Amino acid sequence: MNQPRLTNLLVIAEHDSGQLKLATLASVACAQRVCAATGGQFDILVLGEGIGPVAEALNGYGAANLLVADDASLNHPLADRYAAVIETQAKTRNSTMVLGTASTFSKDVLPRLAALLDASMLSDVTSVVPDGDDFTFERVMFAGNVIATVKMDGAIKVFTVRAAAFSAPPKSDQKSAVVAVNVDASTLPKTAEFVSRDEKPSGRPDATEARIVVSGGRALKNSEDFERLVGGLADKLGAAVGSSRALVDAGITPNTLQIGQTGKVVAPDLYIGLGISGAIQHLAGMKDTKIIVAINQDAEAPIFEIADYGLIGDVYQIVPEMIAKLEKA
């Protein structure tokens, strides 16, 4: 049987204003697995301005090179510029695979990169398996109900991986070579300009990074109740908050909180769903959670089919009791 040819992977790191997004480690884990199977190597590329701490946080995960594109022209993640810088690196380094963890950032940048490289592109990959001298990819489709097994054409493959499918690897003392990437701002596309970022800091962790997520559904009647019950319970547990689309559509929660097929995909250790029915589109965003707790007054609610622990009752009665008990604990 043919052996897969040596791989040379390029992992695109994601960060928020200089703070590493831990979901990046899923891509690193995927790259490590491919290299273990093929004997290849991987590099990690960090783009931005003032990103030394991000590169430092990624040192010790087995990358051959940590490529640092640190330039004022990259201070905001504008996809046209980022894709152009990544394209140059992928070509210079003869990358055979370029990958990032599935997120709004990678969904913005990587399809543009694939177009620039004239490469094929896959999203939401859950496994990469050597197959003769090539690879077979598995990816989730239709809200997680179908696993597609896919071959990609072309010498270079661009894809995003599902964070839940690749656990963060341990850090070692072995350091990568840190390589500064020269960025010529005058050659970068300027089809998009950064205007402003309107952010309301919540002081809570991001749902894609948190160990615990407390999420609310249509049972919550307004944003005050959401903050009091969902936010209140989350704060007692040091958890992130999430929301079903029903609340986003009703203007009760911002769409940054939406979990599901058209929102964030999370896989925390514990997910507590408050007054959420468990529609398939919602489950697509949280069913890889280790332990699911559901509180719903309808014993027939579909979320109970996947919940590890279920409580039948009124969230307006149960959640204040939980918060009071946690206050005493």
Ligand SMILES: Cc1cc2nc3c(=O)[nH]c(=O)nc-3n(C[C@H](O)[C@H](O)[C@H](O)COP(=O)(O)OP(=O)(O)OC[C@H]3O[C@@H](n4cnc5c(N)ncnc54)[C@H](O)[C@@H]3O)c2cc1C
């Ligand atoms: C293309 C497409 C994409 C979508 N993407 C998403 C997505 O990304 N995320 C998402 O969430 N949805 C998504 N949806 C919508 C999805 O189909 C559901 O409509 C939505 O998830 C329902 O939200 P919900 O569970 O909060 O509301 P409902 O389905 O109305 O459920 C509310 C639940 O609360 C319970 N309840 C009511 N009052 C109380 C109370 N006082 N105490 C306890 N329980 C109570 C009820 O028994 C019920 O089970 C999508 C739909 C489509 C068509």
